[in-house]
Amino acid sequence: MSDRLFDILTSSFIKILIPGIKVTIPLTLLSFALSVVIGLLLALVQVADIKVLKQISRFYIWIFRGTPLIVQLFIIFFGLPNIGITLDAFPSAVLAFGLNLGAYNAEVFRSAIIAIPKGQMEAAYMIGLSYPQAMARVILPQSFPVAFPNLFNNLISLLKDTSLASSITVIELFTSAQQIAARTYEPFALYLEAAFIYLIFSTFLTWLQTYLEKKLVWKSKGGSDEEDAGRNKAMIG
Amino acid sequence: MLEVKDVYKTFSSGYVLKGINFRVDKGEVVAVIGPSGQGKTTLLRCMSFLEKADKGTIIFDDYSHDMTSISPVDIKKIRMDMGFVFQNFNLFGNMTAYENVCEGLVTARKMNKADAGKIAKEVLDKVGMLDRADRYPGELSGGQQQRVAIARAIAPNPKVILFDEPTSALDPELTGEVLDVMKKLAHEGTTMVVVTHEMSFARDVAKRVVFVDGGVVVEEGKAKEFFDNPKEERTRQFLKRTMREY
Numbered sequence A: 001m002s003d004r005l006f007d008i009l010t011s012s013f014i015k016i017l018i019p020g021i022k023v024t025i026p027l028t029l030l031s032f033a034l035s036v037v038i039g040l041l042l043a044l045v046q047v048a049d050i051k052v053l054k055q056i057s058r059f060y061i062w063i064f065r066g067t068p069l070i071v072q073l074f075i076i077f078f079g080l081p082n083i084g085i086t087l088d089a090f091p092s093a094v095l096a097f098g099l100n101l102g103a104y105n106a107e108v109f110r111s112a113i114i115a116i117p118k119g120q121m122e123a124a125y126m127i128g129l130s131y132p133q134a135m136a137r138v139i140l141p142q143s144f145p146v147a148f149p150n151l152f153n154n155l156i157s158l159l160k161d162t163s164l165a166s167s168i169t170v171i172e173l174f175t176s177a178q179q180i181a182a183r184t185y186e187p188f189a190l191y192l193e194a195a196f197i198y199l200i201f202s203t204f205l206t207w208l209q210t211y212l213e214k215k216l217v218w219k220s221k222g223g224s225d226e227e228d229a230g231r232n233k234a235m236i237g
Numbered sequence B: 001m002l003e004v005k006d007v008y009k010t011f012s013s014g015y016v017l018k019g020i021n022f023r024v025d026k027g028e029v030v031a032v033i034g035p036s037g038q039g040k041t042t043l044l045r046c047m048s049f050l051e052k053a054d055k056g057t058i059i060f061d062d063y064s065h066d067m068t069s070i071s072p073v074d075i076k077k078i079r080m081d082m083g084f085v086f087q088n089f090n091l092f093g094n095m096t097a098y099e100n101v102c103e104g105l106v107t108a109r110k111m112n113k114a115d116a117g118k119i120a121k122e123v124l125d126k127v128g129m130l131d132r133a134d135r136y137p138g139e140l141s142g143g144q145q146q147r148v149a150i151a152r153a154i155a156p157n158p159k160v161i162l163f164d165e166p167t168s169a170l171d172p173e174l175t176g177e178v179l180d181v182m183k184k185l186a187h188e189g190t191t192m193v194v195v196t197h198e199m200s201f202a203r204d205v206a207k208r209v210v211f212v213d214g215g216v217v218v219e220e221g222k223a224k225e226f227f228d229n230p231k232e233e234r235t236r237q238f239l240k241r242t243m244r245e246y
């Protein structure tokens, strides 16, 4: 490796890492938080079988899963100003990623909720709980560990997808790499470097997932995974 | 205390309840027996509104309701005074035994935590599970789970408790501990409806036995008389078949 290339890589590392920490990570976390709230609401109205809201929910999922993320991003940032709604690049990105992933998380939550044996809801009714109480106290706490691995997968996907925000002028990790690559004419090295930094972030998330999953299973069920699977089977049968 | 009249229920598979009548008086233990798939569970589930009857009247605590048009508020009111013990226990997997018992008191009945805790300890003690109060359902045997489920059902001091084959999901050596708890409740004067295949329990503990076959009550009577001198041919055949198994 030439000295020049080495210098470019070391000096650019921080220049790419800093927007990564300051922009990519907040963008990921805020979008994810929004997507969890949206996903949970969309899932709840579906399982509660509230007629009109359920149809709206299915429609929402149909739209956001059926169109490309980058097109949604462009509609929000470049398109909305035409009808008088102008948002900055960063909030536009949060909104687009949050709305989009919300559709996917809705399915994650919905399948986690319906995975809980019907008897849990019936037992909750029979001790006098209302539907919302039963959901909040009995069903959702048990759905969460079920949903968790898939939610986390979506979080890791989202981390990488936030690079699309570069296309609407958000100065995040990938945008910084692009700018330096254009200036130094070393796209190969710089995009590899950008990939490496994404990899560091996602490796950390993967590690966090493993750690949290262990804690979550233990805390919520108080037993090992295997015992629990057996218990659920017994309840369904 | 609790009475249902002329209850009909169909599933896609056909009629399951065909105009069944059933009642339990205060302080009475009624055993419901009969061949498999003849509507015993469905009867309990209709009485507790886990299943919606196609037709029928329920009289609970002197109030009469049409079972097809009863309001959610009235359903909830009845359930506040009704315990249900499931075949598969259905303990809340995210709560310890103690929390399972407290839940109905604190969340549904807005009791303060200290009072609820006192009751929880009392009822867990009664079913012999106080020493395992902080265990999660996954850490308990089937018999222990069912005893906790019974503690959860009796904690709010309901007017009647419905049991749906509370021992049939258990290994044979674990049924005794659950039946003992139920006997104890019966002796204390708890109003109980028990769907069961345990003929000795029906004979020795129940005051009255109801034989359900084909979605109707075929015969009912005082426990001793019912077993010693069944009147209907279908009852006699059923008893002959089941007694041979035991």
Ligand SMILES: Nc1ncnc2c1ncn2[C@@H]1O[C@H](COP(=O)(O)OP(=O)(O)OP(=O)(O)O)[C@@H](O)[C@H]1O
Pocket: B011, B012, B013, B016, B034, B035, B036, B037, B038, B039, B040, B041, B042, B043, B165
């Ligand atoms: N949710 C359901 N959907 C369709 N059919 C059902 C449903 N629940 C019960 N059935 C049918 O209704 C009939 C009566 O069932 P039920 O569970 O009331 O019988 P049971 O007397 O409790 O039998 P067992 O002694 O085996 O528990 C059965 O033929 C069963 O297949």
Ligand SMILES: [Mg+2]
Pocket: B040, B041, B042, B164, B165
């Ligand atoms: Mg049954």
